Amino acid sequence: MTSSALRGEWTQDWVRLPHAEAGNRIGLFGGSFNPPHSGHLLVAETALKRLELDQVWWLVTPGNPLKDHAELAPLEDRIHMTKALACHPKMKVSAHELVLGSPYTARTVEMLRVKRPALRFVWIMGADNLSGFHQWQDWKSIVRSVPVVVVNRPGASLSVIGSPMAKAFEWARLDEADAMLLPNMKPPAWTFLHARLDETSSTGLRENRIT
Numbered sequence: 001m002t003s004s005a006l007r008g009e010w011t012q013d014w015v016r017l018p019h020a021e022a023g024n025r026i027g028l029f030g031g032s033f034n035p036p037h038s039g040h041l042l043v044a045e046t047a048l049k050r051l052e053l054d055q056v057w058w059l060v061t062p063g064n065p066l067k068d069h070a071e072l073a074p075l076e077d078r079i080h081m082t083k084a085l086a087c088h089p090k091m092k093v094s095a096h097e098l099v100l101g102s103p104y105t106a107r108t109v110e111m112l113r114v115k116r117p118a119l120r121f122v123w124i125m126g127a128d129n130l131s132g133f134h135q136w137q138d139w140k141s142i143v144r145s146v147p148v149v150v151v152n153r154p155g156a157s158l159s160v161i162g163s164p165m166a167k168a169f170e171w172a173r174l175d176e177a178d179a180m181l182l183p184n185m186k187p188p189a190w191t192f193l194h195a196r197l198d199e200t201s202s203t204g205l206r207e208n209r210i211t
Contacts, residue, residue: 014079015099017057018092022118024054025183028146029124030097031106033060034073036082039126039198043151046195047124048090050179051149056124058082058093061103106138109145120183123148127156127192134164143169147182148190154199160192 020026027047033040036058044056060078073081075095083093097103100111105123111178112121123146125133130150133139142148143165150160160166174182174191182191 012076014076014083014093014205015095017094017096017112017115017157018055019114020055020116020119023120025042025052025120026116026123027053027056027124028059028109028112029056030035030061030108032063032072033058033078033082034071034167035078036085039153041085042195042198043124043126043153044086044091045088046087046151046193047098047122047149050193051122051182053122054131056086058086058089058091059097059108060093060095061097062095063103073161104137106136106141109142113145121146122183125150126153127159128153128205129144130156130163130165131159139165140168143172143188143190145187147185147187149179149182150190150192152192152197154197 011012013015027044029040029044029047031040035066044058047053048056060075060082062075063072069140075098079093079095086093095110100108109121109123123142125148136142169188169190172188172190174185176191176193178192179193182189
């Protein structure tokens with residue numbers, strides 16, 4: 001993408017960070033959302049309710065470095081689909097990573113903490129990402145920078161026991177019954193939330209679209 005095209009992208013509302021008041025508890029929910037689906041929404045809704053968050057920011061990445069981009073829909077299309085799905089007054093959608101110039105979560109979290117130091121951030125992820133979380137760039141720095149909430153996903157319950165992240169930070173795990181305390185805790189701190197399971201996946205939706 002040319003620099004002029006990028007400048008045009010940056011003028012879009014969906015590139016800006018959402019407004020939030022000082023002290024707000026903000027869930028950061030990042031992903032390709034290719035496409036977004038009901039399973040994503042369930043994860044976001046579970047974190048919003050159980051952690052008593054003020055907002056959930058869906059951070060639609062230009063491209064996940066660990067995934068094949070061959071089937072990746074255009075960023076603007078994924079933004080519009082995500083906005084249509086996350087139709088809730090406390091859910092905001094942004095592609096601010098486009099401005100940051102890095103697709104890595106560690107960098108995103110670092111810059112958001114610098115830009116919005118008065119907010120209390122929590123990183124949200126589905127348990128299906130936990131087993132490979134140790135492959136993310138600087139993954140330990142993410143856990144040491146912001147509290148993390150992991151929401152159950154089909155077939156991923158064992159990852160909370162066997163994943164490198166769960167083992168490395170077992171001592172920092174917060175009991176699920178106390179999840180509402182997580183946004184105010186000093187990292188590293190994380191919790192695992194059980195939720196109704198939704199079998200929908202982006203991969204399955206893309207495959208069904210082709211067949």
